[in-house]
Structures are given as C-alpha cells and as structure tokens.
Amino acid sequence: MMEVxxxxxxxxxxxxxxxxxxxxxxxxxxxHILHKGGSGYLKSRMDSWREMSQRQIVFLLTDLDRISCPVxxxxxxxxxxxxxxxxxxxxxxxxxxxxVLADHIAMRKLIGNKGALPPQPDDLPDxxxxxxxxxxxxxxxxxxxxxxxxxxxxxxxxxxxxxxxHWVQSDWSPARxxxxxxxxxxxxxxxxxxx
Amino acid sequence: xxxxHIKLKNWRNFRTLDVPMREVSYLLGPNASxxxxxxxxxxFLRDISKPKGGGLQTAVADRDGITKxxxxxxxxxxxxxxxxxxxxxxDGPPVWRYVLGFKTEGKGAQRIVVSREEVWxxxxxxxxxxxxxxxxxxxxxxxxxxxxxxxxxxxxxxxEFFSDTTYxxxxxxxxxxxxxxxxxxxxxxxxxxxFLDRIAKTPEKTRTARLNKITEALTLAVPQFKxxxxxxxxxGHPHLEALYAHHRPNAGWQSEEHxxxxxxxxxxxxxxxxxxxxxxxLEEPEISLNxxxxxxxxxxxxxxxxxxxxxxxxxxxxxxxxxxxNPGIDGRGVIVLETGPQGSTGRMxxxxxxxxxxxxxxxxxxxxxxTRPTSVNQLGLWQ
Numbered sequence: 001m002m003e004v005x006x007x008x009x010x011x012x013x014x015x016x017x018x019x020x021x022x023x024x025x026x027x028x029x030x031x032h033i034l035h036k037g038g039s040g041y042l043k044s045r046m047d048s049w050r051e052m053s054q055r056q057i058v059f060l061l062t063d064l065d066r067i068s069c070p071v072x073x074x075x076x077x078x079x080x081x082x083x084x085x086x087x088x089x090x091x092x093x094x095x096x097x098x099x100v101l102a103d104h105i106a107m108r109k110l111i112g113n114k115g116a117l118p119p120q121p122d123d124l125p126d127x128x129x130x131x132x133x134x135x136x137x138x139x140x141x142x143x144x145x146x147x148x149x150x151x152x153x154x155x156x157x158x159x160x161x162x163x164x165x166h167w168v169q170s171d172w173s174p175a176r177x178x179x180x181x182x183x184x185x186x187x188x189x190x191x192x193x194x195x
Numbered sequence: 196x197x198x199x200h201i202k203l204k205n206w207r208n209f210r211t212l213d214v215p216m217r218e219v220s221y222l223l224g225p226n227a228s229x230x231x232x233x234x235x236x237x238x239f240l241r242d243i244s245k246p247k248g249g250g251l252q253t254a255v256a257d258r259d260g261i262t263k264x265x266x267x268x269x270x271x272x273x274x275x276x277x278x279x280x281x282x283x284x285x286d287g288p289p290v291w292r293y294v295l296g297f298k299t300e301g302k303g304a305q306r307i308v309v310s311r312e313e314v315w316x317x318x319x320x321x322x323x324x325x326x327x328x329x330x331x332x333x334x335x336x337x338x339x340x341x342x343x344x345x346x347x348x349x350x351x352x353x354x355e356f357f358s359d360t361t362y363x364x365x366x367x368x369x370x371x372x373x374x375x376x377x378x379x380x381x382x383x384x385x386x387x388x389x390f391l392d393r394i395a396k397t398p399e400k401t402r403t404a405r406l407n408k409i410t411e412a413l414t415l416a417v418p419q420f421k422x423x424x425x426x427x428x429x430x431g432h433p434h435l436e437a438l439y440a441h442h443r444p445n446a447g448w449q450s451e452e453h454x455x456x457x458x459x460x461x462x463x464x465x466x467x468x469x470x471x472x473x474x475x476x477l478e479e480p481e482i483s484l485n486x487x488x489x490x491x492x493x494x495x496x497x498x499x500x501x502x503x504x505x506x507x508x509x510x511x512x513x514x515x516x517x518x519x520x521n522p523g524i525d526g527r528g529v530i531v532l533e534t535g536p537q538g539s540t541g542r543m544x545x546x547x548x549x550x551x552x553x554x555x556x557x558x559x560x561x562x563x564x565x566t567r568p569t570s571v572n573q574l575g576l577w578q
Contacts, residue, residue: 038560144501145494145498148523148525149525151286151527152525152526152527153525153526153527153544153549153552153553154522154523154524154525154526154552154553155522155523155552155553155554155555156522156523156555157523158493158494158497158521158523158524158525159494159497159498159523160522160523161521161522161523162491162494
C-alpha cells in the first residue's frame, strides 16, 4: 500500500484517524500527520491535498458540523473537479464525538453507568455537547478532565483532548462503534478498499 | 490561599494595573510589555517578607533602587503602590488584603519610606500606617510591618504566603556549566544554578519518590529516556544521572551536563511543581521544550492543583501558541498586557474574546495574535 497522510481538524480526530489506520488488515502508520486546528485549515489546503494525492493516499477527516449533509460539504470542498482516487475525504456526522459515543462498551468504561447513551449518535444535532452532558455524570477524575469548571470561559475541560485521545487509543473499538454509526462504517469500508 | 486581585501604581512599566487572578493565571503580552515585571511584584513581596535578609530596603536595593522600581511615567505622584487581595478560592471573598505604598523621603539621605501600609483581614482593617508611632519616629517608616516579627504577629499567614513564593526560570547552561562559570548564586536561586543542591537537601525518601514520579513523565516525553537517579561524586557534589535505552548496554549513566536543555528544563519544572504548596511563578515554561510537551503543560498544572488538599497558585508568563492551544484553558485566568506611550496596561479578556472561547476557539487563536506588535512582520526585511 502507498504511504498515507492523515489530515485532521483536532487532537481527537487525530487519535481516531490513527486508530482507524492502525486497525486495517495491514496496519498503517501515516507518514504525515497534518493539522493546525479547525476545519478552515483543512479546506484551505485542498489544493495541496490534491497534489499530494498524486503520490500517496491522503486521508482527510473532518466534521460535518452544521452543514446540512455530507454531499453538500463534499461539493463545497471538492468543487466540480473529479475527486482523485487517493484523496479520501471522510466526514463524521456530525462530529467525531458521535463516533466516540457509538462504542457503548468503551463509553461505559470511561464515564461509568450513569446517563443514557445515544443508540444512533449520527442523528445527534450536537454530539460534543451530548458527550459533555454525559461526562458531567462521570466519576470525578474523568469529569474534571472533560468538563469545564463551573463559570469557566472555555468550551470544554482542560483534559478533554488528552484524556479522550488516550481512551480512543486504549479502549475505543472502531468495529463496535461502526455498528451504531453509519458514517464511521462507511469510512472504515472506504479505508479497507484502499488496501 | 491564593492571590485573587492585584492593583499596582507606578510599579516598573505599569503606571496602573488592576486585574483579578485565579488558581492558574496566564500572562500574555509582547516582548517588554511587563510580564516579568508583573511576576516581580510577587518576588518583591517575598523579598520583603522572607525571614532571612528580607525587608523593604533590601528588596528595593536588590532592584537597583527606587528609580528602577518606579514607573518612568510617574511624574507628579511618585508613590509606588502594591495592593493585593487573597482568598481561599478564586471566587471567594477576600480573606486578606495587603497594601504597601512607598517612596523616597524627599530630603536628606533619600531613604525609602513607607507612605502607606494597610492590612485587612476579613474586611476589617488591622494595620493602618503611618500611625501615631510612625509620626513620632519617622525611622519606623523605613521598615514595613510585614518584615518585622514583632509587628506581623496578627497576619503571619499572609507573611508566610508571601515569603514562600517560588520563582523558576531554570537556565540549563547555568546548571551545566556551573563549574566552569564559577559565578555566585543569586539569592533564592531564580535561575536554577543551585537546583542540584536543592534536590540534595530534600530528605531521601521524598527525593526518591519525586524522582520516580519525574522519571515516569520523562519516559513519556523524552525519546529513549529510561531511568533517572541521584548520586554524589567523590567530592560530595550532587548529580543527576540518566540512562537511555538506545545506548550500548554498557554505555553507562550520563550526568546532567550531558542532558539536553529541554530535558533539564522539564526536570526543573516537574521538580518545582512537586516541591511545596506555595505560590509558583513560572517564566515562559515553554522554553527549549518541544511543542508536543508544551501543549500538555496546562493539563499537568491543572491536574496537579486538583489532586492536592492545599491548592497551589501558579502564575505563568508565556508566548507559546502550543501552550495556549488547549480549548479547556479558562479565559478568566488570562491577563493580557499591552504597551502604550504611557507604559504598560493589563486587561482581562473582552466580551468578544470570551464568547469566541465559549464557541470553541482557543486562547492561542483569539488572544495571542493580538500580542504581536503590528510592525513585527517588517522585521524580516531588516538588513
């Protein structure tokens, strides 16, 4: 298989991207991990990704966020030009947090037994907020990492990225999560087709 | 206990400053905007309060006299004023307030005299100077009540808080080449020249426990790093030694002069974090460290706070995008220093900036770019 470059939005997507590459029949370690925070960077580098994909596989992982559907995002990012075969633009519906929420067994291990887990996390309008709401019910050390202190001016706890990335690496199972998340299942499928 | 508010007048490059502080406060600003000068206020209070060789006169003299301490922009009003409030929690009511004003006598030997000293406890003023005795004997005003055990009995907690303050800006070269440089150690060792002695003086059990903990961190952060130990050479000088996995099996232990700058900086930072409960001042902890390590600093600090009975306040200055890239950094702890024709000023985040952080952006994205001088992009054209 050709070399793979992983381009992502943030720390958590990075952990997930790496996990998805590592679970392939022939595990892959990317030769580049590209991120600068935010989807703006990913989109602004579209020409570079295209060019890189002449020589190697570029696995681009982004969140759908508020955009109506993956088709719209794809059209917006790729334009009318044909998508190069080695450029894999995968979109988490609506955020990678829904993929996180989709592995119920690993989630329980992380946050304990309180709170109902979403049966179809791809349908959640704001998976991250949902995850944060659940994290409020988690045992204290986990809660303190994931959730911001009351009154704090921040969008998440200070250990959110680090703790979740670690957990994705150690506990989260793409196979289990894919059973509840069609957008993840499609991504896994496409990655397999590349090998 | 922690400092929850600070007000300054005519302190170094601040004509005035009035900002709240939290368990972890981040000082941001361009070069020469006063980050170190702001940290120096707390070192100044420490220098006045410390039991050995402390006092107002020494603290001012150590800073090359009042003309260096006082803001250049102070014209009519030449009093230097420091006003701090302390509370049990960042949002709690002030338990202590300490106000110190001083200036030169204006005649004769031009001694430094206390123009105002106040101590407040739970909202009640317990010291108010100048008082009758001061008026009767002006000599008394050359000393603060903070520095005298006869006068500080009622606010010893406050004195101890100030005098225990730790400042760290470990300069690896000073440690590595200490033998060759010879040089004298500065009082309180701000630059880590005596770092090894500090480790040596720690009781063995505590030292071993700390070094083991630090080893865990270094193994994660420094490639191939395997083991750390404390030894004394034939002359009895203390050393740290490390073993790396990639060396030949008999390559042996390397002592600290062969450590990388980053390893030493990280070691110094971690040791200091484990050492004591006092106010900790960190000057640009990111120096020499890889961004991936720097990025984890806020979480390390936060976790450390959380797992302790006595919370330790940390005030750090930084320029680092990596350090500020964590979206979990509480915007309430960010202090932005700005320079202008009238010296430096400091501010909290604006409403716009706060809502950007609430929306998921980071301090690195929203605030840090504003600390870059507008003309700096032309620096590259310099020849």
